[in-house]
Amino acid sequence: MPSEASGQTAHLALAQVCFAHVQPPGGKSPEGAPRRILDDADLAVPRGTFMLLTGPSGAGKSTLLRLFCRLEEPQSGLVLLEGLPVSSLPPAALRRRVSYLQQTPTVIAGSVRDNLLLPFAFKAALDEPRPDDAALQALLESLAVGDVPLGQEAATLSVGQRQRLCLARALLTRPEVLLLDEPVSALDQESARAVLDAAESFCLDRGGTVILVSHADFAPARVSPVHYRLEGGRLAWMRE
Secondary structure, eight states: OOOOOTTOOOSEEEEEEEEEEEOOTTSSSSTTOEEEEEEEEEEEEOTTOEEEEEOOTTSSHHHHHHHHTTSSOOSEEEEEETTEEGGGSOHHHHHHHEEEEOSSOOOOSSBHHHHHTGGGGSGGGTTSOOOOHHHHHHHHHHTTOTTSOTTSBGGGSOHHHHHHHHHHHHHHTOOSEEEEESTTTTOOHHHHHHHHHHHHHHHHHHOOEEEEEOSSOOOOSSOOOEEEEEETTEEEEOOO
């Protein structure tokens, strides 16, 4: 398993984390039995890492991402951001530093512009300069959605367009970490490549940390991803 450089604090880490979902009636496990997601899991992700996370459906890959941004809480152990438990950070501050893009994108009622500028409406970002329309349009073009007018209702976009809109919104907040849950599942090859290029650029050009969950084959253009597999409650580093 890859180790941290001497004296370097991991950007993201798990320390003996255990997490299990209670199996609902009718599930594959006996009724009420917990379904293990993580069993005493340890993980250290240095800053600037591009981590690919794979595993069978239902293994808990999305749950792992949600633990890092406190949308789930472990039953035991610690989830850490730069050595600090994420539970010690105010949720708004944590989620500006660690941006999670779920597989099913969520947009608010309003235009594409309204959705992109949503983070700047919150108290934590009131003093930050708002990007102008030219900057917003350039960002959308970099993600292969430049043909979508800023005034168009976001609800009328396709699922793939909404995924890229949510990624653009996340990038505008300048996070330290991107947690991407199947970000190209609804995209054609050209659009998927634009999204992956943006994720690689975030890692290489901004020094950000990326954890990408994907069932599809990932052919990186610039990064050398660290590959982990989650299965049966265990995280395993996959030697290439």
